[in-house]
Amino acid sequence: MPPPSQTEVFDEADLVERAKNGETEAFTELVNRYERKIYRLAKHITQNDEDAEDVLQEAFLKAYSHLADFQGQSKFYTWIVRIAVNESLMKLRKRKSDRTVSMDENIDTGEETVVREIAVWEENPEHQYSQEELRRILEHAVDSLKPAFRTVFLLRDVEELSTEETAEAMNISVPAVKSRLLRARLQLREKLTRQFRRKGDDVFAYL
Amino acid sequence: MLTCKEFLNELNGYLDQTVDKELRENLERHVTECPNCFVIVDTTKKTLQVYKGLEPQVIPPEVHNRLMVALHKKMAAEAARKRSG
Numbered sequence: 001m002p003p004p005s006q007t008e009v010f011d012e013a014d015l016v017e018r019a020k021n022g023e024t025e026a027f028t029e030l031v032n033r034y035e036r037k038i039y040r041l042a043k044h045i046t047q048n049d050e051d052a053e054d055v056l057q058e059a060f061l062k063a064y065s066h067l068a069d070f071q072g073q074s075k076f077y078t079w080i081v082r083i084a085v086n087e088s089l090m091k092l093r094k095r096k097s098d099r100t101v102s103m104d105e106n107i108d109t110g111e112e113t114v115v116r117e118i119a120v121w122e123e124n125p126e127h128q129y130s131q132e133e134l135r136r137i138l139e140h141a142v143d144s145l146k147p148a149f150r151t152v153f154l155l156r157d158v159e160e161l162s163t164e165e166t167a168e169a170m171n172i173s174v175p176a177v178k179s180r181l182l183r184a185r186l187q188l189r190e191k192l193t194r195q196f197r198r199k200g201d202d203v204f205a206y207l
Numbered sequence: 208m209l210t211c212k213e214f215l216n217e218l219n220g221y222l223d224q225t226v227d228k229e230l231r232e233n234l235e236r237h238v239t240e241c242p243n244c245f246v247i248v249d250t251t252k253k254t255l256q257v258y259k260g261l262e263p264q265v266i267p268p269e270v271h272n273r274l275m276v277a278l279h280k281k282m283a284a285e286a287a288r289k290r291s292g
Contacts, residue, residue, distance in 0.1 A: 024282050028275075035274065036263040053270050057277045064281055115215065118246050126257050138261055157258055182219050189247070189254045196253075 016076045020067055027067070031060050034077060037159060038084045045088035045151055047143055048095065055091060059084040074168070078161060082169040085151065092147055115186060117193040125196035141191040145184055152177055153184035209237045214244050222251060 018026035042055035155166040220226035
């Protein structure tokens with residue numbers, strides 16, 4: 001087999017294998033590939049720049065130290081996300097000793113999926129705002145969700161992890177991921193409706 | 208016919224297309240008959256769309272640089288540990 005050309009994009013498993021064999025450049029390539037996503041995730045969960053940077057460093061340094069333990073049954077990306085989520089939640093708990101940070105299953109009981117705002121949106125609302133404005137609106141909406149909900153939403157709908165991978169990363173059950181994702185999506189829909197509703201429409205009451 | 212509450216409980220399965228054929232048909236019928244749930248489906252779909260299009264911002268250069276410095280320190284330390292061990 002011919003050796004891979006310089007321009008070939010190495011796949012993740014290949015980079016991990018080479019990093020395990022001591023090629024530091026391969027690990028650096030993995031860092032370059034995922035640092036933006038990990039930093040964004042940490043920033044949204046912790047909502048603090050300093051904590052997010054700590055999480056970013058700790059996640060990649062831990063991954064490097066424990067590379068030999070990484071079995072390769074899951075993707076490296078899922079693994080680094082899991083480490084980053086853990087570190088982020090620890091930071092969050094340290095900063096606010098408040099019960100909203102709880103990731104346990106109890107958060108799912110006794111809460112209805114309430115829908116209050118039902119209104120048609122403007123056509124392509126994303127085109128009505130500048131990129132920065134839109135980003136601010138979307139990020140603000142996510143950040144106003146409870147940590148347990150926003151973390152599930154970020155992993156499933158922004159990072160596009162599967163339900164099982166999200167459950168694994170957060171150390172919660174698959175049904176918990178599903179019910180939190182439903183709430184998170186409905187809450188975000190509601191928040192964005194306040195922003196994006198077609199002007200002049202009345203809200204019609206929900207049933 | 209499904210109630211709106213029953214419909215909402217299955218909303219994710221409907222959006223992610225993970226429900227079986229029979230349930231899917233029931234859900235579809237509900238959407239065509241219920242204007243409120245039609246709007247909820249439509250605006251939830253759009254919610255997911257706008258978030259999927261959101262690219263992560265460029266990481267601040269100083270944050271990237273500090274990460275690289277910390278990483279290289281770690282790599283050097285691990286290499287030294289392996290050599291001595």
